[in-house]
Amino acid sequence: MSGDTGAAGELLVARDIGKRFGGIAALTDVSFSIRRGEIYGLIGPNGAGKTSLFNVLTGIYTKDSGTFVFDGSPLDDLKPNEVAERGIARTFQNIRLFANLSALENVMVGRHVRTKATVVGAIFRGPRTRDEERAIRRRSIELLDYVGVKRRANDLAKHLAYGDQRRLEIARALATEPRLLALDEPAAGMNATETAGLRSLLESIRGDGTTILLIEHDMKLVMSVCDRVLVLDYGRKLAEGPAAEVQKNERVIAAYLGGDVSLNLKGA
Amino acid sequence: MHAFFDTRGRPALVWAGLALVAAALIALPWVLAGIGTAWVRITNLAVLYCFLALGLNIVVGFAGLLDLGYIAFYGVGAYVYALLASPQFGIHLPFWVILPLGALLACIFGMLLGAPTLKLRGDYLAIVTLGFGEIVRIFLNNLSTPFNLTNGPQGITLIDPFRLDGFSFAGTQHVFGQALTSPIKYYYFLVIVLLLVIVVNVRLQNSRIGRAWEAIREDEVAARAMGINTRNMKLLAYAMGASFGGIAGGMFSAMQGFISPESFVLVESIMVLSMVVLGGMGNVFGVVVGALMLSYIPEVLRYTVGPAQMAVFGRTLIDPEVFRMLLFGLALVLMMLFRPAGIVPSALRKRELEQVPADVG
Amino acid sequence: MDTFIQQLVNGVTLGSVYAIVALGYTMVYGIIQLINFAHGDVVMIGAMVAYSVIAVLVGAHVSLPPLAIVVIATLFAIPVCMAVGYALERVAYRPLRNAPRLAPLITAIGLSIVLENIALIIWGRAPLPYPQIIETVTYRLTSHPDGATITNVQVAIIGISIVMMAGLLVLIYRTKIGVAMRATAQNAQVAGLMGIDVNRVISITFIIGSGLAAVAGVMDGSYYGVAHYQMGFILGLKAFTAAVLGGIGNLGGAMLGGLLLGVIESLGAGYVGEFTNLCHLSGWSHALALRCVSDPHLALFGSNYQDVFAFVVLILVLVFRPSGLLGERVSDRA
Ligand SMILES: Nc1ncnc2c1ncn2[C@@H]1O[C@H](COP(=O)(O)OP(=O)(O)OP(=O)(O)O)[C@@H](O)[C@H]1O
Numbered sequence: 001m002s003g004d005t006g007a008a009g010e011l012l013v014a015r016d017i018g019k020r021f022g023g024i025a026a027l028t029d030v031s032f033s034i035r036r037g038e039i040y041g042l043i044g045p046n047g048a049g050k051t052s053l054f055n056v057l058t059g060i061y062t063k064d065s066g067t068f069v070f071d072g073s074p075l076d077d078l079k080p081n082e083v084a085e086r087g088i089a090r091t092f093q094n095i096r097l098f099a100n101l102s103a104l105e106n107v108m109v110g111r112h113v114r115t116k117a118t119v120v121g122a123i124f125r126g127p128r129t130r131d132e133e134r135a136i137r138r139r140s141i142e143l144l145d146y147v148g149v150k151r152r153a154n155d156l157a158k159h160l161a162y163g164d165q166r167r168l169e170i171a172r173a174l175a176t177e178p179r180l181l182a183l184d185e186p187a188a189g190m191n192a193t194e195t196a197g198l199r200s201l202l203e204s205i206r207g208d209g210t211t212i213l214l215i216e217h218d219m220k221l222v223m224s225v226c227d228r229v230l231v232l233d234y235g236r237k238l239a240e241g242p243a244a245e246v247q248k249n250e251r252v253i254a255a256y257l258g259g260d261v262s263l264n265l266k267g268a
Numbered sequence: 269m270h271a272f273f274d275t276r277g278r279p280a281l282v283w284a285g286l287a288l289v290a291a292a293l294i295a296l297p298w299v300l301a302g303i304g305t306a307w308v309r310i311t312n313l314a315v316l317y318c319f320l321a322l323g324l325n326i327v328v329g330f331a332g333l334l335d336l337g338y339i340a341f342y343g344v345g346a347y348v349y350a351l352l353a354s355p356q357f358g359i360h361l362p363f364w365v366i367l368p369l370g371a372l373l374a375c376i377f378g379m380l381l382g383a384p385t386l387k388l389r390g391d392y393l394a395i396v397t398l399g400f401g402e403i404v405r406i407f408l409n410n411l412s413t414p415f416n417l418t419n420g421p422q423g424i425t426l427i428d429p430f431r432l433d434g435f436s437f438a439g440t441q442h443v444f445g446q447a448l449t450s451p452i453k454y455y456y457f458l459v460i461v462l463l464l465v466i467v468v469n470v471r472l473q474n475s476r477i478g479r480a481w482e483a484i485r486e487d488e489v490a491a492r493a494m495g496i497n498t499r500n501m502k503l504l505a506y507a508m509g510a511s512f513g514g515i516a517g518g519m520f521s522a523m524q525g526f527i528s529p530e531s532f533v534l535v536e537s538i539m540v541l542s543m544v545v546l547g548g549m550g551n552v553f554g555v556v557v558g559a560l561m562l563s564y565i566p567e568v569l570r571y572t573v574g575p576a577q578m579a580v581f582g583r584t585l586i587d588p589e590v591f592r593m594l595l596f597g598l599a600l601v602l603m604m605l606f607r608p609a610g611i612v613p614s615a616l617r618k619r620e621l622e623q624v625p626a627d628v629g
Numbered sequence: 630m631d632t633f634i635q636q637l638v639n640g641v642t643l644g645s646v647y648a649i650v651a652l653g654y655t656m657v658y659g660i661i662q663l664i665n666f667a668h669g670d671v672v673m674i675g676a677m678v679a680y681s682v683i684a685v686l687v688g689a690h691v692s693l694p695p696l697a698i699v700v701i702a703t704l705f706a707i708p709v710c711m712a713v714g715y716a717l718e719r720v721a722y723r724p725l726r727n728a729p730r731l732a733p734l735i736t737a738i739g740l741s742i743v744l745e746n747i748a749l750i751i752w753g754r755a756p757l758p759y760p761q762i763i764e765t766v767t768y769r770l771t772s773h774p775d776g777a778t779i780t781n782v783q784v785a786i787i788g789i790s791i792v793m794m795a796g797l798l799v800l801i802y803r804t805k806i807g808v809a810m811r812a813t814a815q816n817a818q819v820a821g822l823m824g825i826d827v828n829r830v831i832s833i834t835f836i837i838g839s840g841l842a843a844v845a846g847v848m849d850g851s852y853y854g855v856a857h858y859q860m861g862f863i864l865g866l867k868a869f870t871a872a873v874l875g876g877i878g879n880l881g882g883a884m885l886g887g888l889l890l891g892v893i894e895s896l897g898a899g900y901v902g903e904f905t906n907l908c909h910l911s912g913w914s915h916a917l918a919l920r921c922v923s924d925p926h927l928a929l930f931g932s933n934y935q936d937v938f939a940f941v942v943l944i945l946v947l948v949f950r951p952s953g954l955l956g957e958r959v960s961d962r963a
């Protein structure tokens with residue numbers, strides 16, 4: 001097994017991941033690896049199993065077979081909170097913010113896993129708790145600023161515009177100090193300007209040393225930002241490799257055409 | 269809420285306001301006693317309900333776990349006090365020993381209820397907690413045979429009042445020519461405890477723990493994905509809420525001197541829940557207002573509905589108690605339909621929200 | 630053995646009533662995933678209305694056979710309950726269909742309180758003795774002179790329940806509205822797109838459930854001989870337990886769960902005294918031995934704990950098999 005863990009460049013190694021829902025095979029023998037510091041794209045037609053892969057990776061569903069090795073040690077059967085603690089944070093395809101908390105509070109929740117205050121501390125509010133609380137606040141505001149929603153800090157999350165909600169979700173995930181940030185269709189519902197903004201945000205997150213796993217239907221974005229891409233179709237790996245190569249792969253093109261989704265080749 | 273305690277900017281004004289509130293709180297029982305001692309007692313119960321509602325607020329308001337059996341913990345606390353400070357077993361421990369014991373036992377009960385139900389979805393949880401509340405009541409009612417633990421439906425009488433170093437909360441003393449009656453003594457005790465509880469609630473809400481609870485309330489899956497150990501956090505909410513209930517129960521026992529299973533029925537759970545809902549779940553200030561309203565309105569009704577009916581119809585058509593329950597039921601429905609966030613506009617919360625954080629560049 | 634058979638008969642009778650009430654919970658849940666907390670109170674309204682009709686008819690010395698009087702009373706109670714059920718849905722649940730889960734649950738609690746207190750105003754606080762106008766006939770089930778028996782009322786309750794359940798199944802599986810109901814339960818959105826009037830289907834579901842509840846109310850009142858403004862609370866809770874036990878949303882499950890719960894409860898209440906009899910421990914304690922001389926049935930728990938069984942069953946089911954006996958596992962999507 002040491003071969004799995006050694007390779008200095010690999011942050012996440014997935015081996016033969018399988019997941020079924022009743023009769024549907026959402027994932028079958030999916031293997032891939034993500035290198036440190038890269039932006040790794042995950043694409044495929046609707047229903048290909050992309051979100052399912054996120055769900056088994058983050059422990060929201062238990063996988064039926066296979067292993068994930070994250071940063072050298074296996075992630076087997078960890079609960080979602082344990083996965084987060086290990087350094088994988090995610091966003092959701094259909095935004096799951098804490099709707100009735102402010103944007104700032106949403107990000108502050110993200111700090112939970114990296115902070116320590118207990119009930120006793122919270123009630124007595126000693127100097128250590130107060131310092132920690134102040135640090136949580138400061139860091140959260142920084143993150144809001146970083147993703148560009150600081151001006152909405154005190155608005156309830158549910159009142160934010162769609163694009164802002166997506167970015168807030170990213171800030172919340174970043175607050176957990178992930179080594180791998182998994183984004184499920186962050187550009188969905190964004191207009192061209194917002195998507196451009198998102199691209200530079202992704203670049204700078206990567207610039208800060210965080211590896212990114214990106215599910216995206218916007219091929220223009222995927223092709224411009226991803227170092228390598230994994231293509232899923234009907235739960236199976238169809239292709240993996242540098243974006244430019246995958247784009248030319250005939251099976252990939254066929255899958256997309258068959259799946260009635262146009263692969264925006266011109267824009268790439 | 270945070271801003272409320274934030275004296276930066278206008279310290280003098282805030283201190284003046286606080287002093288005014290304090291003076292009002294100190295003077296209140298004497299004014300009420302002037303109207304009738306009954307009103308001091310009513311106020312004490314109202315304060316106790318605030319206490320209970322704030323405890324339930326941790327479970328329902330913060331963590332979003334609908335608990336319909338909350339009164340069971342109140343009952344546990346009340347019975348612990350009654351059994352350890354009454355002729356029932358001839359044990360007479362001091363209150364500062366029993367109250368923590370009651371809190372502890374209620375806390376254990378809270379965890380016992382919480383542990384198996386952690387994974388249940390909201391509405392199932394509501395029914396299970398309701399069942400749990402009923403089980404506790406059935407046991408209180410029946411644990412008189414074969415060994416007489418609770419004295420059954422007759423309840424327990426002659427419960428000791430609070431005593432502190434020879435100073436008893438029962439009876440009347442005279443201070444500066446004024447009668448310091450038992451209810452007034454309890455009033456001061458209760459108000460001090462209530463203020464502490466409010467501070468605890470506010471501090472919890474604005475802490476790492478409170479935010480974790482609120483995250484669970486808003487979206488459990490997302491909360492877990494953010495690294496919150498939802499199992500532990502929910503257990504903690506149950507434990508905290510139950511302990512509050514246990515302490516409130518002990519104070520109730522001492523204050524009343526008599527308890528029976530009658531005081532711990534489902535309707536009481538629903539009443540406390542209504543207070544939380546009415547005030548706006550999770551809104552500490554609102555919950556206190558909700559509890560005060562639902563404690564006083566029925567009393568006011570008691571004094572007005574009967575006479576009003578007499579005047580209009582010449583007889584009592586609807587018993588004030590029934591009328592009060594009808595209003596309760598309707599209020600719950602109307603609240604959910606028209607003001608699901610509570611009647612008290614979360615003004616304080618809004619103020620906090622308006623104050624843009626400028627402390628970081 | 631005879632006690633066992635007797636408890637079984639009683640349990641099945643009780644279980645039939647639970648099953649009928651449980652159907653109301655399960656149908657509503659199957660279609661809109663709502664626990665209609667006020668359903669037990671609809672049962673109570675049914676019992677009360679029938680009580681009043683019987684009282685009026687008997688008081689007026691109408692020369693009808695007793696059975697006819699009960700039937701007329703039930704036929705009166707059914708539409709009243711249907712109207713109540715319909716109103717509940719329209720006023721308190723429909724506006725909250727897309728609200729967070731807890732909101733309709735709280736309105737349901739509110740409605741339950743309202744219904745109980747309206748009943749309290751109309752029928753008073755004291756338990757009403759249900760007029761025993763049908764003469765009870767007891768049939769012996771075994772040869773033993775004081776062996777197990779079954780009464781005509783029990784036979785009627787079991788029989789009517791079977792007929793109603795069969796009728797409901799026919800309705801759901803053989804009629805157009807039944808198809809619409811099943812389609813809505815599968816996926817309300819798609820059903821709506823297919824031209825099904827989802828609101829109408831939901832209303833009809835409440836109406837059918839409430840009609841069943843009315844009959845259950847009369848059965849319960851006749852069986853126990855009393856009706857009370859709070860009778861719906863415990864009954865509703867137990868029926869809900871039955872629905873969960875069988876697998877909520879599943880019609881067969883509600884029936885099975887009802888019967889099982891009735892039997893568990895009767896057997897539990899019948900045997901708990903024996904199982905927790907303390908006199909087996911007399912050897913350990915002199916004081917205990919002394920008490921057992923005067924009371925050989927000295928037990929830790931007696932049949933007064935009957936109501937606890939349902940709750941214990943409920944908690945166990947929810948913890949170990951939340952999908953119930955016949956329910957499918959449902960996973961929520963992330
Ligand atoms: N909780 C679930 N229960 C049953 N089936 C599921 C569940 N989650 C996913 N599936 C099924 O698994 C398959 C893969 O779904 P998944 O959501 O992973 O696709 P996806 O690639 O994310 O699609 P999209 O691009 O539309 O988001 C689909 O057929 C889907 O219906």
Ligand SMILES: [Mg+2]
Nearest residue numbers: 050051052093
């Ligand atoms: Mg997806």
